Amino acid sequence: GAVVSQHPSWVICKSGTSVKIECRSLDFQATTMFWYRQFPKQSLMLMATSNEGSKATYEQGVEKDKFLINHASLTLSTLTVTSAHPEDSSFYICSARDRDLDNSPLHFGNGTRLTVT
Amino acid sequence: RKEVEQDPGPFNVPEGATVAFNCTYSNSASQSFFWYRQDCRKEPKLLMSVYSSGNEDGRFTAQLNRASQYISLLIRDSKLSDSATYLCVVRRPGYNKLIFGAGTRLAVHP
Numbered sequence: 386g387a388v389v390s391q392h393p394s395w396v397i398c399k400s401g402t403s404v405k406i407e408c409r410s411l412d413f414q415a416t417t418m419f420w421y422r423q424f425p426k427q428s429l430m431l432m433a434t435s436n437e438g439s440k441a442t443y444e445q446g447v448e449k450d451k452f453l454i455n456h457a458s459l460t461l462s463t464l465t466v467t468s469a470h471p472e473d474s475s476f477y478i479c480s481a482r483d484r485d486l487d488n489s490p491l492h493f494g495n496g497t498r499l500t501v502t
Numbered sequence: 503r504k505e506v507e508q509d510p511g512p513f514n515v516p517e518g519a520t521v522a523f524n525c526t527y528s529n530s531a532s533q534s535f536f537w538y539r540q541d542c543r544k545e546p547k548l549l550m551s552v553y554s555s556g557n558e559d560g561r562f563t564a565q566l567n568r569a570s571q572y573i574s575l576l577i578r579d580s581k582l583s584d585s586a587t588y589l590c591v592v593r594r595p596g597y598n599k600l601i602f603g604a605g606t607r608l609a610v611h612p
Contacts, residue, residue, distance in 0.1 A: 417598055428506075428589070428604035429546065478545050482598055490536075491600055493545040 391494025405465045408479030414459035415481035423476040435462040469501040506603035525573040525590030534593040580610045
């Protein structure tokens with residue numbers, strides 16, 4: 386079945402540093418990938434839509450200069466949390482859909498647990 | 503008002519029980535509906551899509567009421583392994599974006 390690989394699974398970084406998270410579709414091509422964030426005991430919140438070859442579309446309230454998204458190929462999107470702060474500590478999850486299959490479901494990566502100290 | 507609302511629970515039920523979860527959504531133009539399951543500290547996994555006519559997959563039955571903007575999930579003969587958070591998910595009209603409810607936590611005990 387379709388697989389989305391996300392890396393790293395967890396990361397601990399110091400306040401002020403930047404962290405890059407990768408999201409890869411392993412056996413399908415995705416023109417669009419989605420980045421979600423989930424705080425403890427809360428729902429997944431859509432942060433942005435990553436579009437291959439063009440700028441990402443950010444949801445209201447999400448700072449585009451803080452959460453940099455790059456979707457350079459049909460199988461890879463990256464999210465960089467710049468100048469991370471403790472309040473950015475969260476579970477970040479990407480998802481993607483097979484562009485060649487109508488009505489295919491979204492496939493989720495295994496998530497990245499970010500802890501900023 | 504949240505776009506997708508669910509009772510957070512937890513629902514504590516014994517093995518073998520039948521349990522039902524409800525969900526309401528605010529955007530009447532929403533196109534597709536799903537139930538996902540999320541285990542602790544894991545990514546969500548698709549449990550089932552929800553169709554207008556209602557659909558069943560083994561012990562799981564999903565219903566959609568567009569007039570009331572309401573979705574339900576029924577689990578029969580609960581198993582210990584059903585313990586998880588169940589997420590009601592709605593696709594925004596015209597987009598591939600999925601909007602998640604906060605989830606309903608289910609704990610099945612022996």
